[in-house]
Amino acid sequence: MSTCIIDDDPIFVYGAKRIMKEMEFCDEILVFNNGQEAIDGLLNITARGEKLPSVIFLDLNMPVMDGWEFLEDFVKIPNHNQDNVVVYIISSSVDPRDVERVNEYKIVHNYILKPITHQDLRNVLEELPNDPSSI
Amino acid sequence: METRSFNFLFKESIYPMAVVDNQMRFLNHSKLWLKDLDIADPDIIGKSFYDVVPNVTQEIKNIHQFCLEHKTKLNKNQKIIQPDGRVQWLNWQIKGWNNKENNQSGLLIVAEDITTDKKNEKLLLNIQNIANIGGWEFDFISNKAFLSDTLKQLHGLPLDYEINLEKGLNFYKEGEHRRRITQVVNEAMVNGTPWDIEIVIVTTNGDERWVRSIGECEIVANKCIRIYGTLQDIDQKKRIEIHNKEISERLTMATTDATNLGIWEYNIPDAHLVWDDNLYRIYGVAKDNFSETIDAWEAIIHPEDKLRCHNVLERAISEDKKYSLQFKIFWPNGEIRHIRTEFTTSRYQKGKPIRLIGAAWDNTESKVAEQKLKDLLEITNGQNESLLNFAHIVSHNLRSHSSNLSMLTSFLNTEENEHEKKNLIKMLTDASISLNDTVTHLSEVVHVKTNSVEKMKKIKLRQAVKNVENNISALLKEKEAVCNIDIDKSLFIQAVPAYLDSIFLNLFTNSLKYCSPKRTPIINVAAKQNNNKVSITFSDNGQGIDLDKHGKKIFGMYKTFHRHKDSKGIGLFITKNQIEAMKGSIEVESVVDKGTTFTLTLRRNI
Numbered sequence: 237m238s239t240c241i242i243d244d245d246p247i248f249v250y251g252a253k254r255i256m257k258e259m260e261f262c263d264e265i266l267v268f269n270n271g272q273e274a275i276d277g278l279l280n281i282t283a284r285g286e287k288l289p290s291v292i293f294l295d296l297n298m299p300v301m302d303g304w305e306f307l308e309d310f311v312k313i314p315n316h317n318q319d320n321v322v323v324y325i326i327s328s329s330v331d332p333r334d335v336e337r338v339n340e341y342k343i344v345h346n347y348i349l350k351p352i353t354h355q356d357l358r359n360v361l362e363e364l365p366n367d368p369s370s371i
Numbered sequence: 372m373e374t375r376s377f378n379f380l381f382k383e384s385i386y387p388m389a390v391v392d393n394q395m396r397f398l399n400h401s402k403l404w405l406k407d408l409d410i411a412d413p414d415i416i417g418k419s420f421y422d423v424v425p426n427v428t429q430e431i432k433n434i435h436q437f438c439l440e441h442k443t444k445l446n447k448n449q450k451i452i453q454p455d456g457r458v459q460w461l462n463w464q465i466k467g468w469n470n471k472e473n474n475q476s477g478l479l480i481v482a483e484d485i486t487t488d489k490k491n492e493k494l495l496l497n498i499q500n501i502a503n504i505g506g507w508e509f510d511f512i513s514n515k516a517f518l519s520d521t522l523k524q525l526h527g528l529p530l531d532y533e534i535n536l537e538k539g540l541n542f543y544k545e546g547e548h549r550r551r552i553t554q555v556v557n558e559a560m561v562n563g564t565p566w567d568i569e570i571v572i573v574t575t576n577g578d579e580r581w582v583r584s585i586g587e588c589e590i591v592a593n594k595c596i597r598i599y600g601t602l603q604d605i606d607q608k609k610r611i612e613i614h615n616k617e618i619s620e621r622l623t624m625a626t627t628d629a630t631n632l633g634i635w636e637y638n639i640p641d642a643h644l645v646w647d648d649n650l651y652r653i654y655g656v657a658k659d660n661f662s663e664t665i666d667a668w669e670a671i672i673h674p675e676d677k678l679r680c681h682n683v684l685e686r687a688i689s690e691d692k693k694y695s696l697q698f699k700i701f702w703p704n705g706e707i708r709h710i711r712t713e714f715t716t717s718r719y720q721k722g723k724p725i726r727l728i729g730a731a732w733d734n735t736e737s738k739v740a741e742q743k744l745k746d747l748l749e750i751t752n753g754q755n756e757s758l759l760n761f762a763h764i765v766s767h768n769l770r771s772h773s774s775n776l777s778m779l780t781s782f783l784n785t786e787e788n789e790h791e792k793k794n795l796i797k798m799l800t801d802a803s804i805s806l807n808d809t810v811t812h813l814s815e816v817v818h819v820k821t822n823s824v825e826k827m828k829k830i831k832l833r834q835a836v837k838n839v840e841n842n843i844s845a846l847l848k849e850k851e852a853v854c855n856i857d858i859d860k861s862l863f864i865q866a867v868p869a870y871l872d873s874i875f876l877n878l879f880t881n882s883l884k885y886c887s888p889k890r891t892p893i894i895n896v897a898a899k900q901n902n903n904k905v906s907i908t909f910s911d912n913g914q915g916i917d918l919d920k921h922g923k924k925i926f927g928m929y930k931t932f933h934r935h936k937d938s939k940g941i942g943l944f945i946t947k948n949q950i951e952a953m954k955g956s957i958e959v960e961s962v963v964d965k966g967t968t969f970t971l972t973l974r975r976n977i
Contacts, residue, residue, distance in 0.1 A: 245771065247798050251778040297767070305920070328770035331763040351774035 238264035238287075242274040242306065243295035243326070252293065252326075252352050261357050262291070271301030275309050282313060288321050291360060293348075296327040296334060303327070307341050324348050324360065387484070390468075392477040393439055395420040407484050408461075409453065420480075426451045431463055438467035438478055448485065460489040503604035509536050510597050525582070525604055527575040544571040544579060552584065559588040560595040569609060572602075581609035630732065635712075637665070637727040639688055644668060653710065653733050655702040673699035673707065687727060691716050697734075709738040761820075765813055772806035812941050819870070819948045826867045827953060829976040832905065833858040835868070836896055839875040843883075850883050852892035862898055864905050865974040870949040875909075877942040878969060882911035887964065905975045910968035915961045925959055 239262040241252055249267055256265060266289055268274035281288060296303035303325060310323075323343050327334065328350040338347050345363065348356050381388075381399055387407035389400035397415045405413065408424060415423045421432070427449075434445050444466040451459045464481040499505060505522030509515075516534040523530055526542055540556070543549040548571045555566035565587035571579050586600025626632035626649060633650025637643070644663045651658055654671060661667055665684065672680055676698035687694045695713040702708055714729025779802060783795045836856055840847070847854065864871075879894065886892035890912060898907045916925060926947040950957045954974060961967040 245775070247775040247779065247802055248771075250798065251775070251782070254782060297771075302924075327767075328774055329763065329767045330770065331767065333763075350771065351778040 237262050237291070238266060238289040240266040240268070240274070240278075240289040240292045242268045242271065242292065242298070242303070244269050244298045245295070248295070248350065248352075255352060255354055255357060259354055259357060261361070264289075270298040271303060271306030271309070273300075274306055275301070275313075278310070278313060288313075290320060290322065290364070292321060292323045293326045293352075294323055296325060296329060304337070307343065311343060320365070322360075322364065326350060326352060386481050388479065388481040389420075390477060390479055391420050392475065395435065395478075397423065398477060404482065408482055434463070434465055435478060438465045439476065440467075442467040442469050442476070448489075458486065459484065460486045504601050505603075506599070506601050507534075507539070508597065508599040509539070512596050522602055525574070525580070525602065526572065527578075542572045544573050548572075556586070556598065559586060559598060563588050563590045563595075566600075569605065580604060580606040582606070626730075633731045635714075635729050635731060637729075639723075639725050639727065650731060653731060654700060655704075655708070671700045673701065675699065684727075687714065687716060688724065691724060707735075708733055709735040761816070768809045768813070769806070772802055772809060775802045776806070812945070815945060816948055819945065819952050824952070824954070826869075827865050827974075828868060829863050830866050830868060830871060831860070832862045832864050832898055832907070833860050835866075835871050836875055839872060839879060843876065843879055846880070846883055850886060850892050852883060852886070852894060855893070855895045857895070857897040858907075859898070859900075862900060862905060863976040865976040866953050866955075867949070870953060874946050874949055874971070877946050878909050881942060882909075882913055882967075885967075886911065886913045900975055903975050905973050907971040907973065908968055909971065910966060912966040915963040915965055915967050916959075917963050918959065918961050922959075926957070 239256065241249055243249055243252075253265055253267070256262060266277065268277055278288060294303045294306060301309075307323070321343070322345040323341075324346055325334075325338055325344055326348045330349070335347055338344050378399070382402055384401040384403065387401060387403040389404050390398045392398055396417055396419055400415065404410070405415075410423055412418075412423065420435075421427060431447060431449060434447055437443070438445055444464070447463045447465070449461050449463060451461060453459055462481075462483040462485045464483065466479045467476070468479055469476040499519065499521050503521065503525065505519040505525060506517075507519065507522055508517040510517075516536065516539070518526075518528075518532070518534045518539075520530055523532055540549065540553055543552045551568065552570055555564075555568060558564045559566060565585070567583070567585045569581060569583050572582050573579055581604075583603040583605045584600065585603075586598060588595045589597040589599070626634065626647075631649065631653065633653045634647045635650055636645045638645070642664060644665060644667070646654070646661070646663075651661070656671065669677055669681060680696055680698050683694060683696055693713070693715045695711065697709070697711050699707050700710055710731055711734050712729050712731035714727050716724035717726050717728055719725065776799065779795055779799045783792065783799070786792050786795060833856065836858060840854055840856065882894050883892060893912050895910050896907065898905055918925070926943050947957055950971060950973070956972045958970045959967065960970070
């Protein structure tokens with residue numbers, strides 16, 4: 237399966253990728269530096285007729301297009317296999333207004349507070365749908 | 372001859388009279404006797420009195436007998452019901468006579484018809500009883516006093532009570548009332564001035580009663596010979612009057628002195644509006660200048676409230692409800708006052724109200740206080756909101772670095788590859804530098820948020836902008852940018868000098884950083900004064916920002932909207948904080964690929 241990280245912080249991206257590799261979280265990792273890059277990249281994937289990543293880790297605070305704006309645009313991508321994509325918000329914000337806002341998006345599965353840990357990723361794996369065809 | 376002429380005079384007498392002998396037989400009578408007593412028989416001489424006048428009571432007969440025997444004189448009234456039902460009052464005057472010469476004796480009888488007098492007397496008595504009026508009199512010549520039965524009853528005296536002037540005055544309540552009656556009586560006796568006063572008497576039971584005393588003096592040859600007058604029991608009426616007066620005084624005191632309440636009344640059929648004195652004061656209108664119409668009232672109402680007041684009044688006239696209105700008026704000096712009135716409809720004619728009655732008062736002070744409180748609440752809410760936001764910004768920004776640091780150190784603990792270790796250490800260094808930058812930014816913001824107002828000075832705006840322009844002249848040259856600064860030399864503002872430098876530096880560098888590669892960058896800075904404020908427009912022809920997308924975030928911390936290597940998202944956040952610390956404001960307008968205009972409002976210093 238493939239995973240996508242959308243975050244502008246290179247240190248976080250480094251750490252996340254490292255942990256994923258250590259625990260063999262997935263086969264492929266896509267990285268975008270902000271929402272806009274991610275939308276463009278994901279549109280390319282669907283245009284080529286390929287499958288979208290199964291898991292998306294999305295940061296909230298990013299330049300150009302932030303996490304919220306990404307979510308607005310992402311659900312509008314045509315023909316995506318949205319039912320088989322789970323989004324995790326991953327942020328250092330402890331603002332309760334952010335945590336609450338997550339509930340407004342059906343596609344968002346959970347909210348993970350930075351720093352990301354091995355246990356966080358193990359939980360993600362457990363929550364993934366068990367249908368092997370979708371992975 | 373003597374007898375004949377006497378006989379003639381007797382016949383023609385103006386009195387109905389007759390002479391009878393001791394056997395009560397008529398010897399003579401006047402013409403009126405027959406007429407007044409309705410005697411049809413013209414020849415009654417020699418006939419018996421009791422045959423001719425059959426209605427005579429036994430009491431009168433006894434008097435006849437008594438007068439015959441004692442040769443004396445007596446009076447008696449008698450009520451006679453005539454055959455046709457008519458009531459007649461007769462006053463019998465009976466005198467016994469005795470002629471020693473011819474040894475004859477008999478009676479002289481006068482029967483005066485006093486029916487009219489009796490009727491009047493009865494009428495007067497009725498009036499006295501109904502109106503509780505009684506008469507009194509002091510005759511100084513005969514030294515006799517008279518008090519009518521009504522008055523005796525009023526005073527609670529027995530009917531056989533004997534009165535004199537001193538006793539009469541003592542019926543009045545001791546103190547103010549007795550002094551007053553003594554004074555008016557003296558005045559009447561000395562100057563002949565009549566009196567008509569309302570005064571309190573004390574009855575024999577000790578009850579106090581209000582009476583109306585009317586009296587006057589009869590003066591003959593500069594001497595008062597008689598005073599007389601009436602007393603009327605007005606106790607009930609007077610007590611109601613006093614009670615009403617007390618209520619009215621209490622109401623006036625409560626409305627005027629205590630609460631400053633004005634009362635108004637609108638008579639609907641006559642379209643007549645009446646205000647009390649207090650309301651004229653409240654509205655600041657002179658009585659002579661007010662035409663007592665609804666139009667005249669509406670003329671002083673603030674234009675914002677006029678239509679609403681008019682409509683509510685119209686509705687009140689057609690409906691039956693209690694209403695209240697809050698509105699503003701203009702005083703003659705132009706001052707705006709807040710008025711509240713509550714009113715209701717009353718008195719109905721054929722189901723329609725014919726009157727509105729209301730109370731009004733000036734609640735300007737409480738309205739102003741209410742507004743101040745609202746403003747204060749708004750400011751407090753705003754400050755709370757911004758504090759909360761700031762707390763979250765701080766925690767988010769610090770946490771993003773601390774989480775990176777903890778992650779990197781945990782990797783470093785387990786990493787064995789030397790090359791990777793070096794890589795981790797470099798990242799740790801970067802993260803700690805970022806953390807340091809963030810702390811610097813935050814402390815800068817905290818610094819801005821406190822004690823800024825004290826550092827404000829009078830600054831020549833044009834000079835301040837020119838200085839910044841000079842400082843970045845190298846950058847301007849590099850970008851080949853054009854600057855137009857259109858600010859009056861005499862324009863001064865109140866600002867913190869360091870903030871003003873920082874604000875313009877940020878705006879200039881932003882404009883240059885996000886200039887359009889398609890055209891020569893042009894920056895226009897202009898300022899105009901607006902009362903005690905100065906508004907500064909700072910516009911460029913750069914890339915612009917999509918405000919529909921980013922409008923909410925443009926002044927937020929660490930918000931960037933362009934793919935630019937120098938974008939840090941701190942400049943406008945600090946700019947906004949600095950401007951607000953100087954009690955100013957900043958707004959933005961922008962069109963993508965056309966340019967951006969910032970409008971700054973700062974305090975003017977004259």
